[in-house]
Amino acid sequence: MIPDPSSQVTAADLDARGELTTSPGPSGRTNRSRRINGFRTLSDIAPAAHQALSAEIWDYVCGGAGTEATVRRNRKALDRLLLRPRMLRGVADRDTTTTLLGTPLAFPVVLAPVGGLSLFTPQGALSVAYAAHATGIVPFVGILTSPRLEDVAADVNGPLFFQLYVQGDRSWLTEMVRRVEAAEFSALAVTVDTPIHPRRERDIRNDFVPEKARERPNLTGTSRPSTGRDAGRFRMSFDWDELGWLRSITELPLVVKGILTPEDAGLAAELGADAIYVSNHGGRQLDHAPATIEMLPAVVQAVAGRAQVIVDGGFARGTDVVKALALGADAVAIGRLMCWALAAGGRQGLEHALHLLQEEVSVTMAQLGVTTVSALGPESVMTAPA
Ligand SMILES: Cc1cc2nc3c(=O)[nH]c(=O)nc-3n(C[C@H](O)[C@H](O)[C@H](O)COP(=O)(O)O)c2cc1C
DSSP states (O other): OOOOGGGSOOHHHHHHTTOOOOSOOTTSOOOHHHHOOOOOSGGGHHHHHHHHSOHHHHHHHHOOSTTOHHHHHHHHHHHHEEEOOOOSSOOSSOBOOEEETTEEESSSEEEOOOTTGGGTSTTTHHHHHHHHHHTTOOBEEETTOSSOHHHHHHHOOSOOEEEEOOOSOHHHHHHHHHHHHHTTOSEEEEEOSOSSOOOOHHHHHHTOOHHHHSOOGGGTTSOOOOSSTTOSSOOTTOOHHHHHHHHHTOOSOEEEEEEOSHHHHHHHHHTTOSEEEEOOGGGTSSTTOOOHHHHHHHHHHHHTTSSEEEEOSSOOSHHHHHHHHHTTOSEEEESHHHHHHHHHHHHHHHHHHHHHHHHHHHHHHHHHTOOBGGGOOGGGEEEOOO
């Protein structure tokens, strides 16, 4: 559920507690987003971001498709799952580490690809990558972010995953894949839930056009078609055969992002995907799509160990992350929580949020009587009686 900032701690509360830093940022400007970085709990982050962002950017990040039923459902479905604690199991030493696509993670969380990161913090994808590496995890760098993918890879010293929207023909795709390989990204994700731009009603009402608001340097100078049926943001004719072809042209681990059904998960695993990324785009694409946590067990069953499984959609707490791991996910991605943390406190804000999230995961594991990520299983969760 989109947090109602009025019902939570606000920036004014933080101010009253002396938790707002008022020093100017490196540029000498007192950027509002840099000042609000004193949150102490994960619940404090969204209200602080609400204070830091303009109304239209707040709506852009929080909003979803149509009536936003799926945005709400992601959250409600997580809340309907209960955790079943087991006692007296010796939980003094806990290990939250895991491995995703051959890359070690300090805890089973990754940063979802988000376009327009510079709307939240000036250095965009760079701040995200620094914060991820400082906390031992990996970001998906989205094609619609800035700076250019080559510049992010050159600047940071740690593993990066890349996310591609299919916006052109095979020669355009080959060009993009070769760039991602040359920049030594560790995995390539293709987002498949976006054949067409949805109606996001908050943006429509606000006259907010993300394409105009955000820079897209990764697309500059590429051979994207500007006319014809596939012109514009997405190549609507992209299908399973084309995905199979994409699989065949690269050795990079391939992630298929935006899978919701076991049927599609099976197809993606069959054609050699290394990870199935269960996502409804945070409720931003198809309104009334199911919550991701509802679909996760069937997807895990269909994949049957042929690929790893990542999930996102409404994840905001350590308990949420642990629920998905118990149901068979290998890692959880966070989208809006990352954006809010960036808006509230820039790179340091995101780092702090990730430390809090890791701490919550570790505490939850202890309370469930589990000491390693791989020991989490379905016996740790149950659905709340209606
Ligand atoms: C502001 C915003 C921009 C996004 N941009 C992209 C994108 O460029 N590519 C993509 O695959 N997903 C994009 N997503 C979807 C996220 O990757 C992720 O699936 C979603 O945010 C997860 O749900 P959560 O926000 O509830 O954590 C975006 C999400 C948000 C909130």
